[in-house]
Amino acid sequence: MRLIMLGPPGAGKGTQAQRLAASRGLVQLSTGDMLRAAVAAGTPTGREAKAIMDAGRLVPDEIVVGIISERLDQPDVRNGFILDGFPRTLPQADALETLLAAKRVPLDVVILLEVDDDVLVQRVAGRYTCASCGEGYHDTLKVPAREGVCDRCGATTFKRRPDDNADTMRQRLQAYYKETSPLIGYYYAKRKLRIVDGMAEIDEVSRQIEAVVAGLPELQGAAE
Numbered sequence: 680m681r682l683i684m685l686g687p688p689g690a691g692k693g694t695q696a697q698r699l700a701a702s703r704g705l706v707q708l709s710t711g712d713m714l715r716a717a718v719a720a721g722t723p724t725g726r727e728a729k730a731i732m733d734a735g736r737l738v739p740d741e742i743v744v745g746i747i748s749e750r751l752d753q754p755d756v757r758n759g760f761i762l763d764g765f766p767r768t769l770p771q772a773d774a775l776e777t778l779l780a781a782k783r784v785p786l787d788v789v790i791l792l793e794v795d796d797d798v799l800v801q802r803v804a805g806r807y808t809c810a811s812c813g814e815g816y817h818d819t820l821k822v823p824a825r826e827g828v829c830d831r832c833g834a835t836t837f838k839r840r841p842d843d844n845a846d847t848m849r850q851r852l853q854a855y856y857k858e859t860s861p862l863i864g865y866y867y868a869k870r871k872l873r874i875v876d877g878m879a880e881i882d883e884v885s886r887q888i889e890a891v892v893a894g895l896p897e898l899q900g901a902a903e
Contacts, residue, residue: 680705680759680895681784683766685862686792687855689803689848690877691884695792696763698885703892706756710743710765717746724749744774751782767859772866787895789866790888792877796852803848810836 680703684692693709700707717725718732724745728738747765750756766772779786794802805818811834816823823830829837842851866872875887 680892681779681787682759682892683762683786683789683866684792685789685859685866686877687794687796687799687859688851689799690792690794691881692763692792694881695790695884695888696761699888699892700761702889703759705759705761707761707763708747708750708756708765709763710747713746713750714738714743717749722746722749740768740771740774744771744778747775748778748782751778751784766862769861769865772862786871788873788891789862789871790891791863791872791874792884793874794877798878799852800845800848803843804845806843807837807839809834810838 684696686692696707699705714725714728718729719725724742728742728746731738731742743765747762751760762775766775776786802817802820805820806815807817808815809829809832812829812832814829814831815821816837827835827837829835863872873891875884875891877884879887
């Protein structure tokens with residue numbers, strides 16, 4: 680099973696991708712993680728990317744696609760993968776389609792998490808993490824059971840990302856609507872798009888995603 684998790688920043692794509700990967704035995708592929716891993720491993724594409732980053736430049740799409748290509752050749756991806764954070768633009772989507780066609784690995788579905796903009800701003804502006812273990816919290820949506828104490832590790836120090844604020848989030852949303860939202864029509868036209876209510880509780884969003892996945896022809900055939 681091969682799928683893309685699509686939606687605006689703060690919609691919960693990473694959380695839902697992690698849950699689905701665990702429940703279905705898939706590999707969650709984040710371009711940032713893949714890029715760092717390729718650089719650390721010293722792969723040909725990783726070395727090329729490192730030289731570009733060391734020069735202070737953005738890694739171009741062809742390098743990112745090359746890193747994805749290297750990652751898809753690794754054995755643990757054979758059972759399927761979830762792309763989280765890629766593609767972000769129409770050219771990237773075209774490049775990904777060409778790559779998957781060359782590898783004869785068709786894309787099964789694109790799941791769009793729909794969330795209201797004001798809710799997204801609230802979600803992001805209020806989130807913080809444990810400075811010790813990284814457990815995520817929110818000012819109103821998820822607070823520690825004991826005030827000031829991490830539920831997971833018991834640490835008492837927390838941190839916020841400097842860009843987790845309302846103004847920065849609205850700028851990120853503008854970039855999303857300009858660059859990434861055209862992918863909604865792109866994948867709708869290819870009959871790959873499925874829409875999930877990202878405004879629901881986390882468990883309900885997961886249930887909806889599982890229902891989408893269970894309805895894929897590949898899995899229906901396997902169940903018969």
